Amino acid sequence: PCIHTGTDRCYMTSQNHGFAVNSDKLPSGWEVLFYNANDKTNEGIIHNSLPYFSVQFHPEHTAGPEDLECLFDIFIESTRACLSLTAINIKVELTKMLRYDPVYKMINDLPRKVLLIGSGGLSIGQAGEFDYSGSQAIKALKEENIKTVLINPNIATVQTSKGLADKVYFLPLVPEYVEQVIKAERPGGVLLTFGGQTALNCGVELQRCGVFERYGVKILGTPIQAIIDTEDRKIFSERIAAIGEKVAPSLAAFSVQEALDAADKLGYPVMARAAFSLGGLGSGFADNKEELKLLATQA
Numbered sequence: 001p002c003i004h005t006g007t008d009r010c011y012m013t014s015q016n017h018g019f020a021v022n023s024d025k026l027p028s029g030w031e032v033l034f035y036n037a038n039d040k041t042n043e044g045i046i047h048n049s050l051p052y053f054s055v056q057f058h059p060e061h062t063a064g065p066e067d068l069e070c071l072f073d074i075f076i077e078s079t080r081a082c083l084s085l086t087a088i089n090i091k092v093e094l095t096k097m098l099r100y101d102p103v104y105k106m107i108n109d110l111p112r113k114v115l116l117i118g119s120g121g122l123s124i125g126q127a128g129e130f131d132y133s134g135s136q137a138i139k140a141l142k143e144e145n146i147k148t149v150l151i152n153p154n155i156a157t158v159q160t161s162k163g164l165a166d167k168v169y170f171l172p173l174v175p176e177y178v179e180q181v182i183k184a185e186r187p188g189g190v191l192l193t194f195g196g197q198t199a200l201n202c203g204v205e206l207q208r209c210g211v212f213e214r215y216g217v218k219i220l221g222t223p224i225q226a227i228i229d230t231e232d233r234k235i236f237s238e239r240i241a242a243i244g245e246k247v248a249p250s251l252a253a254f255s256v257q258e259a260l261d262a263a264d265k266l267g268y269p270v271m272a273r274a275a276f277s278l279g280g281l282g283s284g285f286a287d288n289k290e291e292l293k294l295l296a297t298q299a
Helices: 073-081 090-098 126-141 175-185 198-206 211-215 224-233 233-242 258-265 288-299
Strands: 001-004 030-036 041-045 053-055 112-117 147-151 168-170 189-191 217-219 270-274 282-286
Touching: 001 090, 030 053, 041 147, 041 270, 053 090, 112 126, 112 175, 112 198, 126 147, 147 175, 168 175, 168 189, 168 233, 175 198, 175 211, 189 258, 198 224, 224 233, 258 288, 282 288
Parallel strands: 112 147, 112 189, 147 168, 189 217
Antiparallel strands: 001 030, 030 041, 041 053, 270 282
């Protein structure tokens, strides 16, 4: 993990060295560009006026993190500017590229108590990874001295273990029960993305009913609108197309005939998904209309 000095943002990098430049002995005009988040050693230098910079890691390492692959864009841009005798300030351009302006409002005042909607019953599309991630979320909150309230009907999970969450409710993950917990506990925030599909559906329904707003509960982590957009396959496909991301074309269908019509537009073979998981009854691959009709009938 390396920190960029101009923005204080942290980036993951690939490294294979055992030495570092002494930041205290840099020549005049040179400044620290990146430093190691763990031991504070130098990870990059930059000149404050000349178009020179260097880093102590591998931004091009495609087998590892590619967070700073954009450094090559700056390098190419600077060489083109120099060839055309155009003035360019590398430091300013780098800072501009690496700066992040949040789309959503950042929460600065941390809540004193957080409700986590747990993993529930383990099933296809909602397996043990949510139990693990939820457990880690509880640990992270406790490190920040934030009280944790967990609602999870499944006693056979790690996150419901004694001593992990401050309080555990063994209740079904349905809006009515979750609202009662919110009413009783009055948490300042809620985490919806650590409980799999059931928790997401429950959170969206609570938002639509105005429960979070009614009790002044802030949604932490992934914004609720982002969850709604990704839950709707049609809207998600439109959002992906809007940012120019290259993905396989897809269409949503609500009947067997709609599925067949969609396949005619997309072209065979097609992959049918009856639910949010890749497997299960009604999901699979179809090479022709007969195979797709069989899958769609089972969905």
